[in-house]
Amino acid sequence: MRIKAIKMNEKDNVATAIDDIESGEVIGVKNEETFEIQVLQRIPFGHKIALKDISRGENIIKYGEVIGRATEDIKKGEHVHVHNVESLRGRGDLRK
């Protein structure tokens, strides 16, 4: 099992890929201790993977901080990016 992702903070529910990851691949995720996860979708280098099931409306946590909100349910091992996460800041589109 190769380490292919990094979890930045204990509280995080996502990890960042440090290599291209194929769908179905079991990879190592580096944190204080390395752990395994099965990745369900193709994840390009630098993109994020859900480390647990995340419900629609739940916060996405990286660096131990909120980086956005899930716009749909995300399964553990799925790709986390602009298609299923929205920003909470600078939202001129939500202004009247």
Added chain:
Amino acid sequence: MEISENEFFGYEREEGVGTRNYVAILPSVVCANEVARIIEERVENSRAFLHHQGCIQLGKDLEMTFRALVGFGRNPNCHSVLVVSLGCEAIDAEKLADEIAKSGKRVELVRIQEEGGTLKAIEKGVRIVRKMAEEAGKEKRRSFDVSELTVGIKCGASDTTSGIASNPVTGYAADLLVERGARVIIGETTEIIGAEHILAKRAKDKEVAKKLLEAVQMMEREAEKMGVDLRGSQPTPGNIKGGLTTIEEKSLGAILKGGTSELREVIEYAEIPKERGLIVMNSPGREVEVVSGFMASGAQLVVFSTGLGAPFGLPVVPVMKVTGNPRTALEKADDIDVDVSRILRGEESIQEAGKRIYNEILEVSSGKPVKAEILGYRFVDIWRIGPTL
């Protein structure tokens, strides 16, 4: 030339210490750019600051341009300065020359309209600048303490490796600089959105924290006024391709580049800081404006942390590129000065790589050219907040 841990070899000026020794040719307005450029072509070791402002500006916007131009001329990397004016612009060229001369360096002024047009202004300018270059050539580097340095730190063309590797490493080097009495300036107010609470907690006092939070709030409001999701511009399309999902994620990674020290001061764009240690300059996210602002605020060197790789450089200040993306380090080696990508694989620690950056800062300050200098990148742009009227 040997470099010890806390010294570099620079040029003594009446005000500060230069890491470079150029004659600056400073157009007071965009209309004088061509004359400035041709003078630069004729004289070795001269550098023209080709920018786009200086006229049809009002109030705070005009003040900011003036402050930036004064700062460019006063930057210790300029040995002496020729101001090139058209003659009818909003910027008071005489006042500009006088303000720069307060730093103790030689300053001359050529007005294109007064000289009788382009060719006569070029001739006069070349004669002045070649004389200045002769004088500059007599200067010699000598040893100075690292506390004489003001280092601007910017991240650009970021991807997720920026937050994992190049920014924390640059931040470690920033902490080493600050511990030794140097000054570190970070900017990009837009890229503090979502991470302002962390920086505010590190502020020296309530006043500094308040100034930071207000600057961020103002920038967010400006973005919201456009009536669209900031994601149309921040993160940039390139950031998103690189894996950055939201401005919050980008900002949380971006602030790591300034290290972990106390936030001493929040300055306006192109303002000269009073404090040493970590400074935030209120500025937009676009690199040319931010890094030009650092140069105006007295930075003698800029460290540029990048994921995807950005070829960019200033006329008189070295811009040193650091990447944590192994592909960028390999494929864009012509533009990258320091590769810290081994961190991703756990083959180098952030501390080890940070020390390498620190040493490289001293080397570059002592004269080692960066890739952007070798390739001749000499960009300048001044942040504009008012309309063209």
